[in-house]
Amino acid sequence: MKIGLSYDLKDSVAAGQEQPEDALEEYDSMETVDALKAAIEAKGHSVVKLGGGREFLRRVLSEEVDFVFNISEGLGSYRSREAQVPSVLEMLNIPYSGADPQCLSVCLDKHLTKKLVSLEGVPTPRWSVIDRANVKSVDWVSLPSPAFVKPVWEGSSKGIRLNSLVRDPRQIQSTVTHLLKQYHQPVLVEEYISGQEVTVGVVGNSPPRLVGIMGVVPRQKDADFVYSLEVKRDYENLVDYECPAKLDKVVLNNIEKYALKTFQVLECRDFSRIDFRISADGTPYFLEINPLAGLNPRSSDLIIMAKLIGLTYNGLIGSILDAALKRLEQ
Ligand SMILES: Nc1ncnc2c1ncn2[C@@H]1O[C@H](COP(=O)(O)OP(=O)(O)O)[C@@H](O)[C@H]1O
Ligand SMILES: [Mg+2]
Structure with a gap:
């Protein structure tokens, strides 16, 4: 089979200004892409690198691949960013590895x-979601203590630091306020396990x-x-x-x-x-x-x-x- 590899590299994604220091944490390296290419070739397939973003769009239209092995994280800070590449592949009727857009978005x-x-x-830790709209009316004292505070739609430990574990209402409030500002998305406050x-x-x-x-x-x-x-x-x-x-x-x-x-x-x-x-x-x-x-x-x-x-x-x-x-x- 001719298999395409879709991925987003740290080097090719531009971090916008005012982005947190860990904005590119989820993106991949050429080391990963080359290792995947070798592993797929070892199964007897030919592999073409499709890349991500606009480069992916151009290449997927010109390369005529039979299947795509997808590790693309998607672009932007949208909560459905991981669904971007699988959605395009579905539009083009090209089969691919891994979950579908709906699963990835959820x-x-x-x-x-x-x-x-x-x-x-x-079982999952008790939780509340705080966003810009409700932050003023939160009853901080009613939240679990100790609590764990994290952005609601990130991965790769983005926004998760040594100070994510918080022990009193005042600390919870200050960490939540900081994350709301830095990550432009709601914040999850969970019971700390x-x-x-x-x-x-x-x-x-x-x-x-x-x-x-x-x-x-x-x-x-x-x-x-x-x-x-x-x-x-x-x-x-x-x-x-x-x-x-x-x-x-x-x-x-x-x-x-x-x-x-x-x-x-x-x-x-x-x-x-x-x-x-x-x-x-x-x-x-x-x-x-x-x-x-x-x-x-x-x-x-x-x-x-x-x-x-x-x-x-x-x-x-x-x-x-x-x-x-x-x-x-x-
Ligand atoms: N409710 C929690 N209680 C204790 N530790 C937590 C809790 N939530 C997250 N953590 C810690 O933070 C790490 C990263 O959180 P996780 O939800 O896995 O986010 P990510 O998508 O960034 O991996 C976990 O592996 C764990 O060590
Ligand atoms: Mg995790």
Whole structure:
């Protein structure tokens, strides 16, 4: 097959003025694109780089690809930015890997996602949404304490810093006000779940299967550990990863049940990565799902997880591609 690769590189996306310092955090590097290209070629396909934005539009019209392997994050700070490329591909009737525009749009919005999964019985931290319209009437004292404060439609830990964990109403108010101003979107105030952090990889469709349940463990024991931007940028020095996470069998079974439920409720396809925090009583709390999980060959959680269970980069990418192609045959 002739397979196109769609992606947005950090180098080719312009950060607007007055953007936060982490504005380009979600975008990819040529290292990821080259690794993906090699992995897809190893399956016997030819690969053309389509890029993103206008370059993608020009190339997808001229290249006549049979299929697109999509990792495009989309442009702008729109909550449906990840749906941009899949929507164009649907318009052109070109099949592609991963979730569809509807799923990608919902999953980037943590508020909508939490509503859907909680309706299906998946535990998620209690939350409120604060936007510019209601910020003046918030009863700060009624919010959970300690709380975790984050922008509602970001990923890659954008807007998540060491000060996202807040302990009193005044601190909540000042962090919320700061985030509203910096990120131009509503802010989620969640109950803070102290406890083991895990991230779960899922690959396949009918049925989807777990890649693993990976624990993210701070090197320095810290009850207030947050997998923040600062930590993700220096993960090699600050965290250890273990797969499977060192948890009780019953807890691991519950994480598996909730991860697969989440994947199915949100109608993900081919692959995803889902984050949970496990409270002291062993309840896995759903934090968020990444239907377009990062695929960097060194630093992405899903790839680190795959390597810990003995799966190579090419092996994992191959299984995502196989899942997509099999789905399209049905
Ligand atoms: N309610 C919460 N309780 C405890 N920690 C949280 C909570 N929400 C987020 N975190 C911490 O912040 C990190 C990033 O949050 P997450 O919702 O996964 O956003 P992102 O899309 O940026 O990855 C999590 O991995 C976790 O360490
Ligand atoms: Mg996350």
